[in-house]
Amino acid sequence: MSVDVKSAYDATEPSEENPLLARVFASTSNDFSTGEYGSADAGYMNFTSSALTGFCNSSGTASPKYFDADKAITFKHLLTQLELTVKAGGTAAVTEWNGIYDITLSKAGRADPDNTVTVTYSGNDVRTAFSGAVQNTGMKFICNQEYTESSRYTLTTEETSIGYMLCEPVDAGLSDNDYTLSINTGRGPQTIPVELEKAGDAGAFDQNTAGYKFTVSLTFNVNEIQAKATIEPWKDGGKTEIVVEG
Secondary structure, three states: OEEEOOOOOOOOOOOOOOOOEEEEEOOOOOOOOOOOOOOOOOOEEEOOOOOOOOEEOOOOOOOOEOOOOOOOOOOOOOOEEEEEEEEEOOHHHHHHHOOEEEEEEEEEOOEOOEEEEEEEEEOOEEEEEEEEEOOOOOEEOEEOOOOOOOOOEOOOOOOEEEEEEEEOOOEOOOOOOOEEEEEEEOOEEEEEEEOOEOHHHOOEOOOEOOOOEEEEEEEEOOOEEEEEEEEEOOOOOOEEEEEEEO
């Protein structure tokens, strides 16, 4: 069996308000030779409707196939979530930095970030591979609004969440920077290295970041950017404190 979910899903469990319609490929044979659940408009599961006891179509309104295997399906986060919050350290910093108009993830570990994940199953062996490196422009954060040079986000002294992304995980601690952010401000481009630490200042975060949500908080002071990265559920992995000279 393989599972193909085409869109990001950010919820603890499915509900009518947070529907989860997932493409699930399954077969009773190991080599998929039976072709079960393989029609063009089948092979979906709607995890929000109790009326659907098995597979449904792509609209989630019918059940053309029935899943009769006595096995549970468990979904697992393969990516890392980065949420970005910003604030000015004082009123002088609001004028000094003159707003934010572009935010990207420029590096995951030492490499350009990848935009494709492939999961393969062979018996009980599950393998995950990332590919499709995004070069030059990096991966843009999904922001609350579209910020441009002519329409910038104006900093305030209140901490505000302005964007997030789901990106490939890294094996933290294997390079100088676990992630690298690129932020364009009214003062020009800023490169911000993110090095992860465990909760409670217990040392470097030194495991794979898949399934973790990191909140990276940037404080823009008059002459520098101070960054703190904390981790929230999905899993608790600690915080990161960074000072970037402006």
